[in-house]
Amino acid sequence: MSVKVISVLENILQANDQVAAANRARFAAAGVYALNIMSSPGAGKTSLIEQTLRALAPQVRIGMINGDTTAASMDAERGARAGAASVHINTGGNCHLEAHMVRQALDALDLSALDLVIVENVGNLVCPAGWDLGVHARVVVASVTEGDDKPYKYPTMYRGAEVLLLNKIDLLPYLDFNTDYFLQGVRLLNPAVQVFPISCRSGEGIGAWAEWLRARALKHG
């Protein structure tokens, strides 16, 4: 008799990919460009979204989907205050967003009134990397305060990104951060990734990032 093997994780990931494809079709039908922003806790995802809203709104109409492990919706509220149509997802302790969570959040947004949806993932440099949400670009925010060795230690996250934002560069004078060593690690894993050095605090570099994003968001509209 043969043995039937049930690969639970594989089945879960396949189901996720199907929902992600449906999310992707929904974005396409509405002419909306979508981002999945991932980082360590405290690398500056919410500050980046605030700065991006400041640079692009109201010309670019932006929705924000914010994932957190609890009911604390302070980040979603920051997005709303900055002018985004904002939805909070409480993952109930889950360490990453999955496509079905984004699907539910999309039900709460009027996509026909938006050009861009920014998904802010749970702060975690390991788990979110494996989950397709149906977006156009995966954006990793690294902060210089985390140290220059992170690409070498969390390769999956860096390998899967289309865009890398290197944040908190205003703090470089006070750190031992070797930018060449950091970027060498990034390039080894992901030669095609688009890199923007930024500071959400001083605003440095935000313009170049915002222009990159504006072109894509309006092209899809």
Place this chain on the structure above:
Amino acid sequence: MSVKVISVLENILQANDQVAAANRARFAAAGVYALNIMSSPGAGKTSLIEQTLRALAPQVRIGMINGDTTAASMDAERGARAGAASVHINTGGNCHLEAHMVRQALDALDLSALDLVIVENVGNLVCPAGWDLGVHARVVVASVTEGDDKPYKYPTMYRGAEVLLLNKIDLLPYLDFNTDYFLQGVRLLNPAVQVFPISCRSGEGIGAWAEWLRARALKHG
């Protein structure tokens, strides 16, 4: 007919707790004090271990067990260079350490020649919190560069700690970090946690932490 429910996660956690209890018994038999150090990526776990070794060795004989998601053993090598008997665990992409991984690492250490074992968990502020490794104290390293809202957003990690090290305080003059707001969140979750403000870069506060640890490590010896 009744339905049998198999709770996979519950079974896994029960199995983990059994192995953790065995690890705990092994530490007790050898008179070794053990720590589980957890944090976001880049909060300074390895730098803390280097500073702790500098402050306590050779009087306190220290072993280090370093968990990473890949074969990159740079952190374990930093521990070894600083004088620790050092073991690297490659979790194979897993986002946290489990008790059986620590058991395997203990097989590679001569506990009779040690007073203290420091386990450095995978950099992750969500997943490691739920897994007992059999240590005496769970230590969370928070860095001020992550922002003052982290206790409110990652409560499980802060709730379960015996010690909180608030690192990178040398950078406070360059940040908008409200220490009172941060500590208010910590105390709400965990009134009994022992807090040490430190800077692994300047060495500030390391002495008080090292004295706290020295007393415990030598009492167990």
